[in-house]
Amino acid sequence: MSTENTEPTPAARLFASDLSVVNVGLALFDADIAAQGAQVSTLDWTPPGGGNADAVRALDALERAGVAERIEAANAEAVERVMAARPMLVGFDRALDVVPGMTPTTILHSGPPIAWEDMNGPMKGAVTGAIVFEGLAKDLEEAAEVAASGRITFKPCHEADSVGSMAGVTSASMYVHIVRNETHGNTAFTNLSEQMAKILRMGANDQSVIDRLVWMRDVFGPMLKEAVEFTGPVDLRLLLSQALHMGDECHNRNGAGTLLLFQALAPGLLRSSFTTEQKKEVFDFVASSDYFSGPTWMAMAKAALDAANGVADSTVVTTMARNGVEFGIRVAGLPGQWFTGPAQRVVGPMFAGYKPEDSGLDIGDSAITETYGFGGFAMSAAPAIVALVGGTVADAMGYTRDMGEITTARNPNVTIPALDFQGIPTGIDVRKVIDTGILPVINTAIAHREAGIGMIGAGITHPPAEAFTKAATALAAALA
Amino acid sequence: MSTTTAVVRKNTYFDSVSLMSVSTKANGLDGVEQAFTAMGTEMNKGVLENLGLLTDELRAAESGDLMIVVVAADGSDTEALLAEVEDLLTRKAPASAGAAEVTYRTVASAAAGIEGANLAVIAVNGAYAAREARKALESGLHVMMFSDNVAVEDEIALKNLAHDKGLFMMGPDCGTAIINNVALCFGNKVRPGSVGIVAASGTGSQEVSVRVHALGGGVSQLIGTGGRDLSERVGGIMMVDGIRALAADPATDVIVLVSKPPAASVEKKVLAEVAAAGKPVVVWFIDGSEEAVTAAGGHFAADSLQAARKAVELAGITGPAVEEFDAGAAAAEVVARLAEGQKYVRGLFCGGTLCDETMYAVRDAGLDVWSNIQKDPGFRLPAGSASRGHTFLDFGDDDFTNGRPHPMIDPALRIERIVEEAGDPEVAAIVLDFVLGFGSHEDPVGTTLPALREARRIAREAGRHLEIVAYVLGTDLDTPSVVAQSDALRAAGVTVTLSSTETGRFAREIAKKAQA
Amino acid sequence: MEDPIGAPSIPVLSGDGRLLDLLSSLRGTGSVHSVFTRVVNLLTPGGTLIALAARGSGDAPRTLVADVAAWSAYQLGAGLGVTFATGNIALDRSPALRRPLRLATAGARAWRPAAPSLAPLPPGALARAADAVARICRVHGPLGGMLGARPGAGPMEAAVVRALHTGRDLLLAGLRTGEEERTRDGVLALLGLGPGLTPAGDDFLTGLVLVAALPGSRLDGFPPLLRDLLAVRGDRTTALSLATLSEAAEGRVRSELLGLVALLAHGNPTGAGPAATGPRPGTAPAATPGGGPRPGELHASVREVLAIGHSSGGDLLSGLVAGLRLEEELRGPL
Numbered sequence A: 001m002s003t004e005n006t007e008p009t010p011a012a013r014l015f016a017s018d019l020s021v022v023n024v025g026l027a028l029f030d031a032d033i034a035a036q037g038a039q040v041s042t043l044d045w046t047p048p049g050g051g052n053a054d055a056v057r058a059l060d061a062l063e064r065a066g067v068a069e070r071i072e073a074a075n076a077e078a079v080e081r082v083m084a085a086r087p088m089l090v091g092f093d094r095a096l097d098v099v100p101g102m103t104p105t106t107i108l109h110s111g112p113p114i115a116w117e118d119m120n121g122p123m124k125g126a127v128t129g130a131i132v133f134e135g136l137a138k139d140l141e142e143a144a145e146v147a148a149s150g151r152i153t154f155k156p157c158h159e160a161d162s163v164g165s166m167a168g169v170t171s172a173s174m175y176v177h178i179v180r181n182e183t184h185g186n187t188a189f190t191n192l193s194e195q196m197a198k199i200l201r202m203g204a205n206d207q208s209v210i211d212r213l214v215w216m217r218d219v220f221g222p223m224l225k226e227a228v229e230f231t232g233p234v235d236l237r238l239l240l241s242q243a244l245h246m247g248d249e250c251h252n253r254n255g256a257g258t259l260l261l262f263q264a265l266a267p268g269l270l271r272s273s274f275t276t277e278q279k280k281e282v283f284d285f286v287a288s289s290d291y292f293s294g295p296t297w298m299a300m301a302k303a304a305l306d307a308a309n310g311v312a313d314s315t316v317v318t319t320m321a322r323n324g325v326e327f328g329i330r331v332a333g334l335p336g337q338w339f340t341g342p343a344q345r346v347v348g349p350m351f352a353g354y355k356p357e358d359s360g361l362d363i364g365d366s367a368i369t370e371t372y373g374f375g376g377f378a379m380s381a382a383p384a385i386v387a388l389v390g391g392t393v394a395d396a397m398g399y400t401r402d403m404g405e406i407t408t409a410r411n412p413n414v415t416i417p418a419l420d421f422q423g424i425p426t427g428i429d430v431r432k433v434i435d436t437g438i439l440p441v442i443n444t445a446i447a448h449r450e451a452g453i454g455m456i457g458a459g460i461t462h463p464p465a466e467a468f469t470k471a472a473t474a475l476a477a478a479l480a
Numbered sequence B: 001m002s003t004t005t006a007v008v009r010k011n012t013y014f015d016s017v018s019l020m021s022v023s024t025k026a027n028g029l030d031g032v033e034q035a036f037t038a039m040g041t042e043m044n045k046g047v048l049e050n051l052g053l054l055t056d057e058l059r060a061a062e063s064g065d066l067m068i069v070v071v072a073a074d075g076s077d078t079e080a081l082l083a084e085v086e087d088l089l090t091r092k093a094p095a096s097a098g099a100a101e102v103t104y105r106t107v108a109s110a111a112a113g114i115e116g117a118n119l120a121v122i123a124v125n126g127a128y129a130a131r132e133a134r135k136a137l138e139s140g141l142h143v144m145m146f147s148d149n150v151a152v153e154d155e156i157a158l159k160n161l162a163h164d165k166g167l168f169m170m171g172p173d174c175g176t177a178i179i180n181n182v183a184l185c186f187g188n189k190v191r192p193g194s195v196g197i198v199a200a201s202g203t204g205s206q207e208v209s210v211r212v213h214a215l216g217g218g219v220s221q222l223i224g225t226g227g228r229d230l231s232e233r234v235g236g237i238m239m240v241d242g243i244r245a246l247a248a249d250p251a252t253d254v255i256v257l258v259s260k261p262p263a264a265s266v267e268k269k270v271l272a273e274v275a276a277a278g279k280p281v282v283v284w285f286i287d288g289s290e291e292a293v294t295a296a297g298g299h300f301a302a303d304s305l306q307a308a309r310k311a312v313e314l315a316g317i318t319g320p321a322v323e324e325f326d327a328g329a330a331a332a333e334v335v336a337r338l339a340e341g342q343k344y345v346r347g348l349f350c351g352g353t354l355c356d357e358t359m360y361a362v363r364d365a366g367l368d369v370w371s372n373i374q375k376d377p378g379f380r381l382p383a384g385s386a387s388r389g390h391t392f393l394d395f396g397d398d399d400f401t402n403g404r405p406h407p408m409i410d411p412a413l414r415i416e417r418i419v420e421e422a423g424d425p426e427v428a429a430i431v432l433d434f435v436l437g438f439g440s441h442e443d444p445v446g447t448t449l450p451a452l453r454e455a456r457r458i459a460r461e462a463g464r465h466l467e468i469v470a471y472v473l474g475t476d477l478d479t480p481s482v483v484a485q486s487d488a489l490r491a492a493g494v495t496v497t498l499s500s501t502e503t504g505r506f507a508r509e510i511a512k513k514a515q516a
Numbered sequence C: 001m002e003d004p005i006g007a008p009s010i011p012v013l014s015g016d017g018r019l020l021d022l023l024s025s026l027r028g029t030g031s032v033h034s035v036f037t038r039v040v041n042l043l044t045p046g047g048t049l050i051a052l053a054a055r056g057s058g059d060a061p062r063t064l065v066a067d068v069a070a071w072s073a074y075q076l077g078a079g080l081g082v083t084f085a086t087g088n089i090a091l092d093r094s095p096a097l098r099r100p101l102r103l104a105t106a107g108a109r110a111w112r113p114a115a116p117s118l119a120p121l122p123p124g125a126l127a128r129a130a131d132a133v134a135r136i137c138r139v140h141g142p143l144g145g146m147l148g149a150r151p152g153a154g155p156m157e158a159a160v161v162r163a164l165h166t167g168r169d170l171l172l173a174g175l176r177t178g179e180e181e182r183t184r185d186g187v188l189a190l191l192g193l194g195p196g197l198t199p200a201g202d203d204f205l206t207g208l209v210l211v212a213a214l215p216g217s218r219l220d221g222f223p224p225l226l227r228d229l230l231a232v233r234g235d236r237t238t239a240l241s242l243a244t245l246s247e248a249a250e251g252r253v254r255s256e257l258l259g260l261v262a263l264l265a266h267g268n269p270t271g272a273g274p275a276a277t278g279p280r281p282g283t284a285p286a287a288t289p290g291g292g293p294r295p296g297e298l299h300a301s302v303r304e305v306l307a308i309g310h311s312s313g314g315d316l317l318s319g320l321v322a323g324l325r326l327e328e329e330l331r332g333p334l
Helices: A010-016 A027-035 A053-062 A067-084 A121-133 A140-148 A207-231 A236-245 A255-271 A276-287 A290-306 A368-372 A375-381 A383-389 A393-405 A430-436 A465-479 B016-027 B042-050 B078-090 B107-113 B126-138 B152-165 B202-214 B237-248 B264-276 B290-295 B304-314 B327-336 B352-363 B412-422 B444-461 B482-491 B500-515 C017-024 C125-140 C155-177 C180-190 C200-213 C222-236 C239-248 C255-266 C297-306 C312-331
Strands: A020-024 A039-042 A087-094 A106-109 A153-156 A175-181 A187-191 A317-323 A326-331 A339-342 A407-416 A422-428 A442-447 A455-461 B003-009 B032-039 B066-072 B119-122 B142-145 B176-179 B182-185 B192-199 B219-224 B254-259 B281-285 B344-349 B369-371 B390-394 B427-435 B467-473 B495-497 C010-016 C028-035 C039-043 C049-053 C063-066 C081-085 C088-091 C101-104 C109-111
Touching: A010 B142, A010 B237, A020 A027, A020 B107, A020 B126, A027 A039, A027 B182, A053 A067, A053 A430, A053 A465, A053 B126, A067 A290, A067 A407, A067 A422, A067 A465, A087 A207, A087 A236, A087 A290, A106 A121, A121 A140, A121 A207, A175 A207, A175 A290, A187 A290, A207 A255, A207 A276, A236 A255, A236 A290, A236 A375, A236 A407, A255 A276, A255 A290, A290 A317, A290 A368, A317 A368, A317 A422, A326 A465, A339 A465, A368 A375, A368 A422, A375 A383, A375 A393, A375 A407, A375 A422, A375 A442, A383 A393, A383 A455, A393 A407, A393 A422, A422 A430, A430 A465, B003 B078, B016 B032, B016 B066, B016 B078, B032 C155, B042 C155, B066 B078, B107 B126, B119 B126, B119 B182, B126 B142, B126 B152, B142 B152, B142 B176, B152 B237, B176 B202, B192 B202, B192 B237, B202 B219, B202 B254, B202 B304, B202 B352, B202 B427, B202 B467, B219 B237, B237 B254, B237 B264, B254 B304, B264 B281, B264 B290, B281 B304, B304 B500, B327 B427, B327 B500, B344 B352, B344 B412, B344 B500, B352 B369, B352 B390, B352 B427, B352 B500, B412 B427, B412 B444, B427 B444, B427 B500, B444 B467, B444 B482, B467 B482, B467 B500, B482 B495, B495 B500, C010 C017, C017 C063, C017 C109, C039 C088, C049 C239, C125 C255, C125 C297, C125 C312, C155 C180, C155 C200, C155 C312, C180 C200, C180 C222, C200 C222, C200 C239, C200 C255, C200 C312, C222 C239, C255 C297, C255 C312, C297 C312
Parallel strands: A020 A039, A020 B119, A106 A153, B119 B142, B192 B219, B192 B254, B254 B281, B344 B390, B344 B427, B369 B390, B427 B467, B467 B495, C010 C101, C010 C109, C049 C063
Antiparallel strands: A087 A175, A175 A187, A317 A326, A326 A339, A407 A422, A442 A455, B003 B066, B032 B066, B176 B182, B176 B219, C010 C063, C028 C039, C028 C081, C039 C049, C081 C088, C088 C101
């Protein structure tokens, strides 16, 4: 025993301090301790993994000494990559020309893999619409036959370095964003916003929808392509952080982000080779919906998160995506594997005339925004969002705080003024989701459950706990 | 005359705008005549000197130090003002605008988010308790684990982890502690004082703390080690650390150890600590032997009352004189009223150690005793079986509590049993304990009284006198107080004993005489 | 060890060229001196105070502008270790964050400000410039320092403002008559005086000595005198002020202030104004036509300086205005 040691022991420190108790379990003790004048804070405690024994077993394995340290180091690495990524919008082009693996008969869709016959109404609507748009069928009826014929290659966007909002349906001649992660060299792609409510990605597929796709292919896309050739690369992380400071969360609320992106592109659009009339059409189209920049932020997040794919031993989530039937997640340490559970209902205010039973299940790759740390995770940056998704400003603050409990780091590049410039919560850790029982919060649109109607509201949803339990179990098998 | 107060922050830096806002807010505080923030440079101090505002503290400020000078109006509370200014300086921006108090979801986040958090009370289902305790220890919190049904392997791992970190891992399965005069889980309100208790027994340690209080002494700390701590496997990790902590604690003059007899190897380890403590250590190992304790330089106590008396005496406290209870004479009076065939004592207890103490007292008179906590399997009586001879039941033991709240919280099971025993013509006396204090039922006597009246009615109608003896463990400071609860019992014709030890003696005398 | 995918370090966007030169050969351990929301000050192994500013801050002497939104998110604290190595600076962070925060200086744009000359300005131009700046300060300048006490200020603020004015008058009188002793007393009367984090007296001295340090100034005896005085009496103010004043005595001040001076001298804020905020899409650098401040340009430039600190900008400008007036006075009618 050292006699030199003057540092008080933890016991001596305890005896010399005011008692401050963290109370886990019985609220009864809270009152007793408080009545004796001590500080006490009772946890809002739930059993880990919602009490699921498999989840707890997996968690125990992942927390074993030796394993835990490896995971910590890997997660630090994974999240550093995500935060260090600098996604730049470098151009727009036809999917066929830039998206890896794209063929004239490939159709990308959102979420984890799904066969044609298992797709829900809106996704089927979008697929048949795209088949008609590509000239692979003369009408929707024939398109359904083509879809079922085996001639079409269906693939998740995520498996083609892409993301797609809602149904995510992307076909060969659609124009996509090209977002390059300057730090790590990978690239991500995503479709253009169709702006309206009655659109292909929501399952609408009548002639007006097809006509708009044709215009986007012939005018909107090419003009955007030329614009970026004039402006040069656009730093999306910078614009994202500015948009958050201006009150967007960049998933459901995009007013500021769209202004910033348009401000960046406008000089290039003006200098493009199109007629003034066409330019006016494009300006009007962008002005018609705040959602113009929505897909852009998704591709930005995808480009950053893909940099973390394959970091061995990491339990950081790199994908959250839904195909309308299943919700799938992917994890950095287990590249290429999907862990799924049933897609959930989205709860929130509906447009006039619609009822909750009209809503389809959660769909789209847009949860990539939450995976990066904005959207629902950054709701405290966008207090005005509460009107759209329901809840109070205090709830919005609470969501960001709660997400801090299941993430690995705070991203100092993207900050929230109302939280004293705290970084957004980044790097969802499968272990922490199981441990705390807190599921990621996702802000999203509600699509009508039937094809052809489109968006009928917006709200909040969560992934199924099952997806995280499966991921934890696979991680435990692989790492422990 | 107004007074100057000042805060000097060594090498502390604030953004100029927030510094300005502190200054503006300080000027707006009630009782502030003027407030001024500036660096502690010669020139600034010169200006203050010319105004007659340069205090010694400000004079000592250096160029890199921030001075916050507050001139308080006549008659205002300068200390309070200073505290308010300090608060302005240290106040963090609220984490969320308008949100109420933060509720944490995990131990780790609470430990990180609550400044000064130092102890976790864990009272979740046993299947999750070990995990939560581990998280707490890893977050640097001491742990009081109230949960039971925790695997002994987990207990050992947790205690080793705690030991390595110098932290306390109290419990599982002994829900008593008093830390810095705050009772955690089950505990009584006792005077702060110089007696430190380390105990592997919940009600045993409550009894010692309450007796110490009644004798005019007070408790510095009560560290509950958990019921299995002194087993061969756990090896007394927490008791050893507890003794060392109290040996080093300047507020503790005397240490009392409470436990069932430890495993031999563990006893040796613990007694080595007793010898090394450098303070008087009173050892009450229930049913333990005197020799080893004395050899280690400890003070042997044969019962809880003696443990408390020795501790108070060694602490140099002269308390109120306590009248010795003549158990023999009192028992003779009781036995005189018994009918033919009334031979046995039935003890129905909430507190395990209280049960032990009375049971051993009867057994030591050479009588056979049956119990659900009997060490001798030949005399063990599982829950659900009818009483036999002298029976002593611990309703707090796992086979009774299984799935139910502890009888100290929910006395229903025992209430049924009281009525049942009253119908047995062989029963001479029913002995009960009532445990007051934090965590316990808010009126244990009141909720049991109807059953006591019913029991006496049954006996009376059968032409018998049924003696009901009760001990109320509690202090005058507890709510409800020991006085009120005892009075209510006496009013119902119950004989109220004044300590656990006395209860045992009285039960023994009744048993001896009734069976004779 | 090289990270195959790219080291996760924060790029330094731009920096004081002199500092970058110094850093290129600097090795060893320093420490974090102080942490603010947008600026972190470091002490180099040699004890020099240097600043790390957040994206969007203007360039300044001894300052690097790094690609971060704010420092508050990085959990830095005074006293943390800082390792200076080739091409990067590594800041220790709280143990929870595991890795040090690495700043890569390699790609930083070097800021090498050239002090504009006052020599070619025609008679009366300095006075006109001073009047114009003073006018804007009167309307927009913050009170509480050189510009006067705030309405309803307590006796302490009033006394400080009085002392500031006394010091200023003493110093200007000394400079006007060339009496070194009086000038020295004037400096000492101002050094370290004033409320807040950066004493107003120091800001005033900074603005004044900047004018004196410009090529062609008639006050060229003042910078060496101030430097000598700082060398022996530097303990009379804060480390931050000391660094700022030493640089200003060489004509090196933050870009906002230098831009204003350049605008006054030849109508063109070369290399001034807020630093580039990273690749800003679609905005080609606007060519500023030469020949006198455009309408509104002077106003914008003064407002930028006024935005420095809480009242620092106003105090800097007070010194600048006093210097310009003195310069005009000393030149006399040609």
